[in-house]
Amino acid sequence: xxxxxxxxxxxxxxxxxxxxxGCAEALAAEGVNLVLNARGAEALxxxxxxxxxxxxxxxxxxxxxxxxxxxxxEVLEAAGDVEILVNNAGGPPPGLWNDWDRDDFIAxxxxxMLTPIALMxxxxxxxxxxxxxRVVNITSGSVKAPVPQLGLSNTARTGLTGFVAxxxxxxxxxxxxxxxLLPGIHATDRAVMLDSGVSKxxxxxxxxxxxNREATIPAHRYGTTEEFGAACAFLCSKHAGFIVGQNxxxxxxxxxxxx
Ligand code: NAP
Numbered sequence: 001x002x003x004x005x006x007x008x009x010x011x012x013x014x015x016x017x018x019x020x021x022g023c024a025e026a027l028a029a030e031g032v033n034l035v036l037n038a039r040g041a042e043a044l045x046x047x048x049x050x051x052x053x054x055x056x057x058x059x060x061x062x063x064x065x066x067x068x069x070x071x072x073x074e075v076l077e078a079a080g081d082v083e084i085l086v087n088n089a090g091g092p093p094p095g096l097w098n099d100w101d102r103d104d105f106i107a108x109x110x111x112x113m114l115t116p117i118a119l120m121x122x123x124x125x126x127x128x129x130x131x132x133x134r135v136v137n138i139t140s141g142s143v144k145a146p147v148p149q150l151g152l153s154n155t156a157r158t159g160l161t162g163f164v165a166x167x168x169x170x171x172x173x174x175x176x177x178x179x180x181l182l183p184g185i186h187a188t189d190r191a192v193m194l195d196s197g198v199s200k201x202x203x204x205x206x207x208x209x210x211x212n213r214e215a216t217i218p219a220h221r222y223g224t225t226e227e228f229g230a231a232c233a234f235l236c237s238k239h240a241g242f243i244v245g246q247n248x249x250x251x252x253x254x255x256x257x258x259x
């Protein structure tokens with residue numbers, strides 16, 4: 001299927017690794033030019049070079065923390081008239097409900113709620129003027145079913161989801177769609193970090209922690225970044241113009257719900 005987005009420009013935040021990189025690769029495979037961002041310059045450059053070599057698209061990099069206004073400004077400037085925005089940032093640390101103080105909540109809100117909102121506020125006017133745009137926010141299955149040890153994530157991402165629910169319906173008339181992708185567990189560094197936490201807490205090897213978690217997923221495995229990227233690219237495609245304000249779960253069936 002031709003996704004109809006060849007030659008468009010996309011910002012993919014937090015994309016040197018993991019799910020962000022999966023989205024960047026899938027968009028590049030469709031001929032989309034990219035502005036990629038991550039804090040670590042070395043991994044970011046390596047990813048950019050691999051994508052250029054594989055897909056022949058233009059890839060511009062902006063190294064820095066996307067939760068800062070300065071780096072967001074650099075990313076926006078590098079992209080110019082951007083047509084696709086994929087919002088992403090690192091997830092907050094695990095803990096229990098009484099572990100966190102105000103500063104911890106502010107940091108989580110900054111990364112997983114206020115940064116994507118600020119980027120949407122920056123790009124939506126241009127997308128509306130030009131009559132076409134796609135925004136995909138990488139959130140989490142924790143929006144639909146809270147993860148007990150990820151209270152900061154449950155809280156901040158639900159706030160973003162509320163913003164998207166209202167805003168997506170206010171811009172859809174202009175051919176601009178905003179949707180959220182809700183990952184369940186995927187095989188990335190983040191998954192290794194979470195499995196290490198379980199391994200330490202339960203005194204079991206990390207492989208056993210992973211096997212135990214896989215057994216709780218109807219698909220009996222973790223998701224791949226390629227699968228995740230493909231879903232993102234479809235939401236960014238010309239075919240997805242009638243998908244508005246949705247929260248699409250990619251979790252191998254892990255959330256046990258009828259709808
Ligand atoms: P990952 O493998 O750890 O990759 C994170 C990427 O984001 C890296 O490229 C990292 O590069 C970059 N990054 C992190 N913080 C950043 C910041 N402040 N500014 C710019 N770049 C930043 O994580 P992932 O698994 O892809 O997860 C992506 C998002 O999905 C996270 O919010 C995570 O919580 C959420 N999620 C993941 C899963 C899962 O199973 N993987 C499940 C549910 C939700 P640098 O470190 O160099 O900046």
